[in-house]
Amino acid sequence: MRRVIYSLLLFLLPVNTMAASLTLDECLSMAKKNNPSLRLLRMDKGIASRIIDQSDASLFPRIDAQAAYTLQQDAQAMKINGQAFETQQATYLSGSVAINYTVYDFGRRDARRKISRTNLDAVNFNIENQEHEIALQVVENYFGILEAKKNISAAEEELNTVKEHRRVAQALYDAGSVTRNDLLQADVRLANASQQLLVRKNMLQNLYLQLNFLLGQQPKERPELIEPATPQLNADAIDSTNALMQRPDLQALRKATRIKEQELNQTRSAFYPELFTRLSIDYLENNKLRDQAIYAAAFGLRINLFDGFASTAAREKAVAENSRAREQVRFAEEQAALEIATVKNNLQVAFDRIAVTKESIVQGEENLRINRNRYEERVGTATEVLDAQTLLTQARTEHYRAIYDYQRAAAHLRKAVGKLQGA
Secondary structure, three states: OHHHHHHHHHHHOOOOOOOOEEOHHHHHHHHHHHOHHHHHHHHHHHHHHHHHHHHHHHHOOEEEEEEEEEEOOOOOEEEEOOEEEEOOOOEEEEEEEEEEEEEEOOOHHHHHHHHHHHHHHHHHHHHHHHHHHHHHHHHHHHHHHHHHHHHHHHHHHHHHHHHHHHHHHHHHHHOOOOOHHHHHHHHHHHHHHHHHHHHHHHHHHHHHHHHHHHHOOOOOOOOEEOOOOOOOOOHHHOOHHHHHHHOHHHHHHHHHHHHHHHHHHHHHHOOOOEEEEEEEEEEEOOOOOOOOEEEEEEEEEEOOOOOOOHHHHHHHHHHHHHHHHHHHHHHHHHHHHHHHHHHHHHHHHHHHHHHHHHHHHHHHHHHHHHHHHHHHOOOOOHHHHHHHHHHHHHHHHHHHHHHHHHHHHHHHHHHHOOOOOOO
């Protein structure tokens, strides 16, 4: 019986599982789905859709109804030959129903509808652009974590090397071959190596916190990140002109420019009249009159004769905003072209650095081996050994940085040409 209860408890109680493994594509997909800022931004799409519904309401007639009960001190009356004749009841009911419809307004209504639809397109491009921005942040944090882990391994190896050097220095000191200064130098380097290891571990934890926020996960999550294949991008083969047409941020700006053009058309139509129709039923309770309900139909023209130059000012403002929007698009395109060229250079330099730093590791390992042997043979100094270890750790750190700088530069290039987005 105890075994059965114990088995049930093991089945029901939560158990600690190994950290989940995540690829870069999985992280990008999670960020696209769960990122807090993207969830907030997608609400703008719903708002833009309601603005379309609001603008489409002008296609339908407007129906207004009202009712009232009026109490007067005395009924209204008219005088005829010195005598008063009541023309109204002292208290009465009244009501009306009216249907108004704009038949034609020379494009104002159509301009508002086009603006609302173009605004929805701009919102969609803004969402897509933000997805690219979040994806880039995920990529940077993803490779930052992988790089931090490699740097921690390098720091741990340096720490072990310094400990071994401290052991050798202690043995030589006990044998009377070296002075106490060698031990002190080893102790200082040991403390410094330990401190550097703590700093790098803290950096790793902060990077995990940032990644979990981007992915919409709990801060305590520590997924095992899978090392992706190194991309082989031909930066020179990328067509910058085509890239400028694909970038969602530039497309959003072009939509904003289109909105300004439509607003300009709307302000121009403000100088034209408006054709309208009206159907109404007005009821006024009055037993002094033959007909208490009046049915009416009207077809009319409405035009503003003077509004204090507000329409003129609105048109001039729309012209200025339209010019500014066009200039903003040109400026953004120039910036995008500069960004693409810069990232291409960064990608090539990072690629070249990988080979250089790889060779420097080999040289650093040989330098450390030689200085270790020299010190053990008492023809070298402790300072030379410790400096050699520092140089080797620096070479390894630079090599890891070059590898992940290449990965990050590749992601920046994909974003610069409008092709980096959550899977």
